[in-house]
Amino acid sequence: MSAETPFALLANAASLPWSDVPEWPAADLVRATARELDRGARLCAWFGVPEHGAVRLVALLAFDADNTLAVGRSTPFTGSYPSLTVTHAQAQLFERELWEQHGVTPIGHPWLKPVRRTAAGAPANGEFFRVDGPEVHEVAVGPIHAGIIEPGHFRFQCAGEEVLHLEVALGYQHRGVETALAGGPHRATLSQMETVAGDTTVAHATAYATVLEALAGVEAPLRAQWLRAIALELERLANHTGDLGALANDVAFLPTSAACGKIRGDFLNLTALICGNRFGRGLVRPGGCRYDLEAERAAQLLQRLRVALRDTEQAAAWLWDAASVRSRFENVGTVFSAQATEIGLVGMAARACGLVRDVRYDHPAGWHRFAQVPVVVWPGGDVFARAKVRSLEIQRSGEFLCEQLAAPVEGEHSVESPPPAPDTLAVALVEGWRGEVCHVALTDAAGRFLRYKIIDPSFHNWTGMTLALRGTAISDFPICNKSFNLSYCGFDL
Amino acid sequence: MFVLDTLIHRLKRGCETMSYPQGPAPALPDRHGGALRVDAAKCADGCSACVPVCPTQAITRAPGQPVALDLGRCVFCAACVEACPPGAIVQTGDYRMAVRRREDLMLGPSGQEELRLAEALDGKLRRLFGRSLRLRQVSAGGCSACEADTNVLGTIGWDLGRFGIQFVASPRHADGLLITGPVTQNMELALSKAWAAVPEPKIVIAVGACAIAGGPFVGHAAVRNGAAAVVPVDLYIPGCPPHPLTILDGLLRLLGKLEEKRERVPGGAG
Ligand code: SF4
Ligand code: SF4
Numbered sequence: 216m217s218a219e220t221p222f223a224l225l226a227n228a229a230s231l232p233w234s235d236v237p238e239w240p241a242a243d244l245v246r247a248t249a250r251e252l253d254r255g256a257r258l259c260a261w262f263g264v265p266e267h268g269a270v271r272l273v274a275l276l277a278f279d280a281d282n283t284l285a286v287g288r289s290t291p292f293t294g295s296y297p298s299l300t301v302t303h304a305q306a307q308l309f310e311r312e313l314w315e316q317h318g319v320t321p322i323g324h325p326w327l328k329p330v331r332r333t334a335a336g337a338p339a340n341g342e343f344f345r346v347d348g349p350e351v352h353e354v355a356v357g358p359i360h361a362g363i364i365e366p367g368h369f370r371f372q373c374a375g376e377e378v379l380h381l382e383v384a385l386g387y388q389h390r391g392v393e394t395a396l397a398g399g400p401h402r403a404t405l406s407q408m409e410t411v412a413g414d415t416t417v418a419h420a421t422a423y424a425t426v427l428e429a430l431a432g433v434e435a436p437l438r439a440q441w442l443r444a445i446a447l448e449l450e451r452l453a454n455h456t457g458d459l460g461a462l463a464n465d466v467a468f469l470p471t472s473a474a475c476g477k478i479r480g481d482f483l484n485l486t487a488l489i490c491g492n493r494f495g496r497g498l499v500r501p502g503g504c505r506y507d508l509e510a511e512r513a514a515q516l517l518q519r520l521r522v523a524l525r526d527t528e529q530a531a532a533w534l535w536d537a538a539s540v541r542s543r544f545e546n547v548g549t550v551f552s553a554q555a556t557e558i559g560l561v562g563m564a565a566r567a568c569g570l571v572r573d574v575r576y577d578h579p580a581g582w583h584r585f586a587q588v589p590v591v592v593w594p595g596g597d598v599f600a601r602a603k604v605r606s607l608e609i610q611r612s613g614e615f616l617c618e619q620l621a622a623p624v625e626g627e628h629s630v631e632s633p634p635p636a637p638d639t640l641a642v643a644l645v646e647g648w649r650g651e652v653c654h655v656a657l658t659d660a661a662g663r664f665l666r667y668k669i670i671d672p673s674f675h676n677w678t679g680m681t682l683a684l685r686g687t688a689i690s691d692f693p694i695c696n697k698s699f700n701l702s703y704c705g706f707d708l
Numbered sequence: 709m710f711v712l713d714t715l716i717h718r719l720k721r722g723c724e725t726m727s728y729p730q731g732p733a734p735a736l737p738d739r740h741g742g743a744l745r746v747d748a749a750k751c752a753d754g755c756s757a758c759v760p761v762c763p764t765q766a767i768t769r770a771p772g773q774p775v776a777l778d779l780g781r782c783v784f785c786a787a788c789v790e791a792c793p794p795g796a797i798v799q800t801g802d803y804r805m806a807v808r809r810r811e812d813l814m815l816g817p818s819g820q821e822e823l824r825l826a827e828a829l830d831g832k833l834r835r836l837f838g839r840s841l842r843l844r845q846v847s848a849g850g851c852s853a854c855e856a857d858t859n860v861l862g863t864i865g866w867d868l869g870r871f872g873i874q875f876v877a878s879p880r881h882a883d884g885l886l887i888t889g890p891v892t893q894n895m896e897l898a899l900s901k902a903w904a905a906v907p908e909p910k911i912v913i914a915v916g917a918c919a920i921a922g923g924p925f926v927g928h929a930a931v932r933n934g935a936a937a938v939v940p941v942d943l944y945i946p947g948c949p950p951h952p953l954t955i956l957d958g959l960l961r962l963l964g965k966l967e968e969k970r971e972r973v974p975g976g977a978g
Contacts, residue, residue: 413851
């Protein structure tokens with residue numbers, strides 16, 4: 216399919232001169248993009264690049280089956296263009312964001328409202344889709360939630376217990392990350408990349424470092440790539456384990472909840488063993504890794520990892536053995552696989568709808584070119600499937616880590632990364648624990664960032680969470696939400 | 709069958725709560741580094757090698773003045789430690805970092821090489837909260853790591869409940885707020901409302917570099933550079949994120965629980 220595309224092809228973790236990206240008038244870019252999406256491509260990114268008071272659209276597509284990415288752009292324009300969302304729902308948030316950031320209107324967009332901007336002091340004060348009727352009532356939750364978690368607002372339209380429609384109003388966490396990146400990299404950039412979504416530090420830092428390396432035309436040493444792959448799976452283990460525990464807690468199954476809460480910390484401590492920080496801050500640097508994993512440390516890591524994996528296995532076994540848990544998870548919060556494809560779901564949530572969608576497999580870069588983690592797929596799209604995928608991924612990641620730690624790569628763990636090349640576009644996708652983390656950088660004539668676009672998997676997946684709630688009892692909202700466990704700050708940037 | 713299995717496994721595992729603070733504190737990871745210490749007296753004349761490497765502009769040196777490091781802004785990346793030729797900035801390995809006043813995190817001049825640890829609440833507040841403290845957590849731009857390492861205190865390993873400290877769902881039921889994140893403009897209204905809803909007398913705890921001074925996002929138009937811009941803060945706990953032990957130490961310190969313990973167990977780890 217990708218062989219006949221008019222878009223410029225590039226591999227994950229690669230760059231190309233900005234002038235090599237084909238350009239069309241905006242309406243033609245929309246048509247060309249629609250055609251590729253119809254042929255099975257997926258929309259990874261759709262964003263604007265400011266140019267002399269006008270804006271250029273950039274479309275980044277993934278041809279998963281062909282293991283390639285493709286990029287195209289529009290000529291600069293102002294005003295409006297025909298909306299892609301009308302025919303392809305996966306573009307809906309991208310087009311709202313584009314409208315919010317650059318003031319160009321996608322004509323025909325069915326629900327053009329802000330993505331992060333506030334109305335009267337808070338995102339929740341904006342307009343919401345409303346259902347009217349005698350039995351219909353509206354429930355508002357947030358921004359501040361009951362637990363220790365990030366803020367966001369949920370607006371439910373319910374008939375009795377049943378949720379007819381859920382709309383999420385985010386933006387509370389907006390810290391101005393992308394704005395600050397213009398003209399970068401700056402002193403604070405790496406710290407900001409590590410905290411775009413604080414539970415996904417390794418994935419975002421790896422994407423950032425990879426983009427910078429691609430722009431500089433260097434590769435991190437193999438040992439650093441190996442170490443990044445190890446840290447990435449530790450991040451996945453910690454989060455998946457924590458989420459299994461949280462799901463257990465939400466259905467009042469306390470043995471697994473108590474155990475997983477503790478084991479999650481054990482996994483975080485393994486990351487801290489490598490770099491001192493439980494979330495992997497300070498580990499990944501452009502050009503490699505800041506710390507090495509010496510033989511003795513690796514041995515200690517492996518030994519503690521085995522214990523934690525055994526504990527997790529046991530805690531998961533209790534969970535899956537309990538009929539009461541299974542019946543609470545099954546057929547709750549279903550996203551059908553056709554819906555998942557339509558809205559462009561990514562990562563673990565997509566795999567729980569039976570879709571084979573995993574950057575480590577579809578677009579291998581870094582160490583994943585040499586060592587594979589099997590893709591875990593489970594059909595069904597319900598809370599059960601998402602919990603099951605997590606549980607199976609814990610096993611796969613654990614096995615991968617044991618293999619990798621037993622066969623370290625020799626060599627340097629860091630090299631100098633030269634400054635970025637001018638007028639160049641680079642892309643990096645990394646399969647974070649939630650799914651596809653996508654970073655796209657475009658440099659100006661001086662080699663500084665003209666535009667830096669970040670797409671956290673949550674950007675694609677919040678829509679999936681809202682669909683999961685349709686027809687579900689509102690009392691099941693906590694387990695549905697937890698089964699996705701999406702990032703607020705990763706979305707809000 | 710599985711009920712029995714579950715019970716047996718639980719029994720086998722026994723009590724998994726750490727003995728701290730009666731016993732020794734769990735060890736920090738060796739690469740953690742802990743708090744920083746700044747001996748401005750060791751700085752070479754005119755040297756400011758540490759200043760440009762700091763991601764959060766925590767270090768300043770005015771001409772002719774000693775170097776000044778604001779540990780409230782620090783994300784503990786250790787870049788300054790590596791950049792400092794005479795070793796004027798060093799890691800102490802100390803997990804204790806909570807302070808009551810913002811200026812107690814300013815390091816550098818002689819006599820202020822290290823941070824000045826928090827005093828306990830006194831008088832009425834200590835009587836009211838010392839044995840039972842209910843907190844409402846508000847994340848206002850937090851990246852979810854400060855939240856996670858606060859949350860972890862509720863797990864069986866740390867068991868925050870044994871100190872009478874609990875996180876509650878409503879500010880109306882709370883004695884104070886524990887704030888994370890730089891306070892985004894979009895959360896300012898919600899944070900102010902939550903604070904107003906907490907009955908008097910109340911306390912505010914700022915956890916993490918973001919909530920103290922804006923963290924990695926300091927200076928962005930979209931944030932307020934920390935909680936103190938919106939509400940009065942009673943306890944600052946540095947880190948990015950602070951280690952759970954650092955947060956627990958701060959909470960216990962504020963409630964005077966570490967002093968009580970010292971009275972009971974002379975010479976125990978504090
Ligand atoms: S350790 Fe703290 S003070 Fe030193 S450079 Fe890093 S953030 Fe700045
Ligand atoms: S201080 Fe660091 S860990 Fe805490 S919220 Fe801010 S960026 Fe995240």
